[in-house]
Amino acid sequence: MSYEMPSGMDAWWAAQPYEMWARARAERPVIRYEGNPIDPRPSFHVARHDDAVAVLRDWETFSSSINSEVIGTYMGELILGMNGPEHRQYRNLVAHTFRASVLERWDAELVRPVIDALIAGIAPRGRADLVADVTARYPVQVICGIVGVPLEDHEQFAAWADEINTGPLNPERGMAASQAMRAYLEPLVEERRSRPTGDLLSELVHAEIDGERLSDERLYGFLRLLLPAGAETTFRVMGNALFALLTHPDALAAVTADRELLAAVIEETLRWETSVTMVSRVATVDTEVAGCPIPAGSPVNVLTGSANHDASRFDDPEAWRIDRPPAQHLAFGTGPHQCLGMHLARLELRAGLDAILNGLPGLRLDPDAPVPVVAGFAFRGPTSLPVVFDPRP
Numbered sequence: 001m002s003y004e005m006p007s008g009m010d011a012w013w014a015a016q017p018y019e020m021w022a023r024a025r026a027e028r029p030v031i032r033y034e035g036n037p038i039d040p041r042p043s044f045h046v047a048r049h050d051d052a053v054a055v056l057r058d059w060e061t062f063s064s065s066i067n068s069e070v071i072g073t074y075m076g077e078l079i080l081g082m083n084g085p086e087h088r089q090y091r092n093l094v095a096h097t098f099r100a101s102v103l104e105r106w107d108a109e110l111v112r113p114v115i116d117a118l119i120a121g122i123a124p125r126g127r128a129d130l131v132a133d134v135t136a137r138y139p140v141q142v143i144c145g146i147v148g149v150p151l152e153d154h155e156q157f158a159a160w161a162d163e164i165n166t167g168p169l170n171p172e173r174g175m176a177a178s179q180a181m182r183a184y185l186e187p188l189v190e191e192r193r194s195r196p197t198g199d200l201l202s203e204l205v206h207a208e209i210d211g212e213r214l215s216d217e218r219l220y221g222f223l224r225l226l227l228p229a230g231a232e233t234t235f236r237v238m239g240n241a242l243f244a245l246l247t248h249p250d251a252l253a254a255v256t257a258d259r260e261l262l263a264a265v266i267e268e269t270l271r272w273e274t275s276v277t278m279v280s281r282v283a284t285v286d287t288e289v290a291g292c293p294i295p296a297g298s299p300v301n302v303l304t305g306s307a308n309h310d311a312s313r314f315d316d317p318e319a320w321r322i323d324r325p326p327a328q329h330l331a332f333g334t335g336p337h338q339c340l341g342m343h344l345a346r347l348e349l350r351a352g353l354d355a356i357l358n359g360l361p362g363l364r365l366d367p368d369a370p371v372p373v374v375a376g377f378a379f380r381g382p383t384s385l386p387v388v389f390d391p392r393p
Contacts, residue, residue: 012377044300138348243382
């Protein structure tokens with residue numbers, strides 16, 4: 001088996017890299033690639049858990065500035081591309097809005113009503129595609145509601161989110177989506193400047209630390225990051241959780257009977273099939289990882305998906321097990337850039353899975369439909385989840 005990244009859009013979305021990554025962890029824990037159409041520089045992919053943690057925590061040697069070079073082209077000035085004091089100041093401007101205690105207010109006001117309405121829309125039918133009918137709609141509606149974007153426009157934002165996230169694979173489409181999103185948001189931002197409404201957009205516009213507020217470029221950069229990240233990643237990992245439950249009927253029955261098990265379902269799914277499998281860094285000096293020399297200026301991709309399957313960290317890592325002893329995974333990264341949205345993602349997953357189990361009794365895979373699969377190289381999730389259930393009026 002060779003260590004090759006997929007070539008072309010279809011291969012990128014259909015890839016199954018875990019077997020390759022398992023071989024890499026055993027034989028070549030840092031994989032060198034000779035460049036690609038997006039970036040011609042040789043790049044290094046870190047496959048083992050402990051090496052991944054070391055890279056993500058060492059921001060001075062492995063800078064996140066590469067994110068400004070690549071995805072920053074489509075999103076603008078990004079917190080993901082900052083380091084050190086600049087990053088801490090910017091993160092502090094926005095971090096308070098993502099604390100678990102603050103986000104809980106959205107559970108009853110927004111999250112539960114959104115998911116309950118989606119479930120009510122399909123409950124009488126007795127069958128559905130949980131991706132098309134629920135997961136592709138739910139997180140984007142939640143993040144739009146939290147930000148202050150009208151919920152009726154969520155489908156447009158879902159399309160923009162996908163096009164911005166995959167901008168490096170289709171630059172013209174990604175740039176058009178970036179410009180369209182900013183043009184849409186500008187009048188909302190100006191309205192919140194004069195009339196704050198208590199939503200996240202109002203808080204971001206007026207956030208201030210030591211007399212410093214977000215510049216317009218950083219504000220729109222954060223919104224272009226937040227809306228795609230808050231929608232795309234959660235929708236994929238929720239699909240992965242449902243796939244796991246539907247293909248493990250005993251676990252599905254246990255969780256249906258005891259919702260205290262939902263926390264274990266969520267953490268095990270985040271480890272087993274996280275929606276984003278890699279994090280980008282760039283070496284600031286000549287260095288090495290696991291004995292592999294890495295020249296200054298080289299892109300370094302931390303394979304968090306591979307690290308979460310490292311047998312030195314997780315027993316029987318390829319299996320999805322809700323009885324697994326707790327151990328910290330890397331689905332949200334680690335170090336100074338650990339994901340700001342992790343509390344929101346967990347809240348949405350808990351509420352969403354609970355509502356589905358309540359509202360769709362007898363839930364099971366549709367025996368007349370193709371068996372779903374989780375696929376993808378950098379982004380992973382099922383494209384469809386055909387199910388049947390006991391219809392309810």
